[in-house]
Amino acid sequence: MTRTVVRASGLTKRYGTFTAVDAVDFTLEEHRIYGLLGRNGAGKTTIMQMLTGQLFPNDGELEVFGRTPAEHADVLRRMCFIAESQRYPEDFTPAHVFTSAPWFFENWDAAFAEQLMSDFRLPVKRRIKKLSRGQLSAVGVIVGLASRAELTFFDEPYLGLDAVARHVFYDRLLADYAEHPRTIVLSTHLIDEVSRLLEHVILIDQGRIILNRDADEVRGSATTVAGARAAVESFVADRAVIGQEALGGLASVTIDGRLDQRDRILAAELGLELAPVSLQQLIVHLTGTELDADSTEQEVAA
Numbered sequence: 001m002t003r004t005v006v007r008a009s010g011l012t013k014r015y016g017t018f019t020a021v022d023a024v025d026f027t028l029e030e031h032r033i034y035g036l037l038g039r040n041g042a043g044k045t046t047i048m049q050m051l052t053g054q055l056f057p058n059d060g061e062l063e064v065f066g067r068t069p070a071e072h073a074d075v076l077r078r079m080c081f082i083a084e085s086q087r088y089p090e091d092f093t094p095a096h097v098f099t100s101a102p103w104f105f106e107n108w109d110a111a112f113a114e115q116l117m118s119d120f121r122l123p124v125k126r127r128i129k130k131l132s133r134g135q136l137s138a139v140g141v142i143v144g145l146a147s148r149a150e151l152t153f154f155d156e157p158y159l160g161l162d163a164v165a166r167h168v169f170y171d172r173l174l175a176d177y178a179e180h181p182r183t184i185v186l187s188t189h190l191i192d193e194v195s196r197l198l199e200h201v202i203l204i205d206q207g208r209i210i211l212n213r214d215a216d217e218v219r220g221s222a223t224t225v226a227g228a229r230a231a232v233e234s235f236v237a238d239r240a241v242i243g244q245e246a247l248g249g250l251a252s253v254t255i256d257g258r259l260d261q262r263d264r265i266l267a268a269e270l271g272l273e274l275a276p277v278s279l280q281q282l283i284v285h286l287t288g289t290e291l292d293a294d295s296t297e298q299e300v301a302a
């Protein structure tokens, strides 16, 4: 039986009169990889900060390993949070960070950390303040992986990491997770890149959860139908439309829900093209039409 690691109910965080996280309910189960996704300012970091005891909720119930995180040091010791711009003491080198890590993380694997330093080609004796942006991110990624914490949060961990380094991260994460299952929460804008890693998706928009589903169910849960405008309109007439574009006599409409064999035959008869919608495209449809900067870069690069 799977164990519930996090239980949040009506969880709310306000900054003055602004509600950053608005009465969200969710659970995180053990041994799963979650994607905590959403546009800039959606509330992802705020949620992770409440889960890791760095922020107090204004309202709602929150249990991590069965307890309130902010009040229990033993709960905090079972977690690792890697922030987007992780800070370290001024004069530290990466070697200092990795030597002190076992004090904070009881499952720390020094040999694995050593391997990762070489994979990321990290100059471990160089002062942290002299490292490049990507090298600094690599330090955080190594701590997050080698800590093997039961509950690990990566909050947009790879600012500045190049494509090769990001794929090293994904590969090592998957391989190590297979050998040492734990609960991992990944918050990122590079959704297509991490899509294959995710087992469950929680999508936040303006402080609320708008999708909380198994990643396999989400993948292929929407389809884009393209072709002659009149044919597309007749095909989608009774379906849930989540996005549409039209150009002259042509139209492309994204619909929610799976298509069965009869739908596919009908589409073929109408001369329509059907294409599965990627996780990233679906999220763009669900949270608005504007892409944020990272997604745009990725689409342009693809």
Ligand SMILES: Nc1ncnc2c1ncn2[C@@H]1O[C@H](COP(=O)(O)OP(=O)(O)OP(=O)(O)O)[C@@H](O)[C@H]1O
Pocket: 015, 018, 020, 038, 039, 040, 041, 042, 043, 044, 045, 046, 047
């Ligand atoms: N200390 C604060 N005071 C006031 N508002 C804040 C504070 N911290 C965060 N916010 C606001 O709360 C909202 C949620 O912020 P949060 O950092 O959780 O978003 P996010 O989903 O992690 O965004 P991003 O993807 O850009 O990192 C934002 O609108 C942000 O401006």
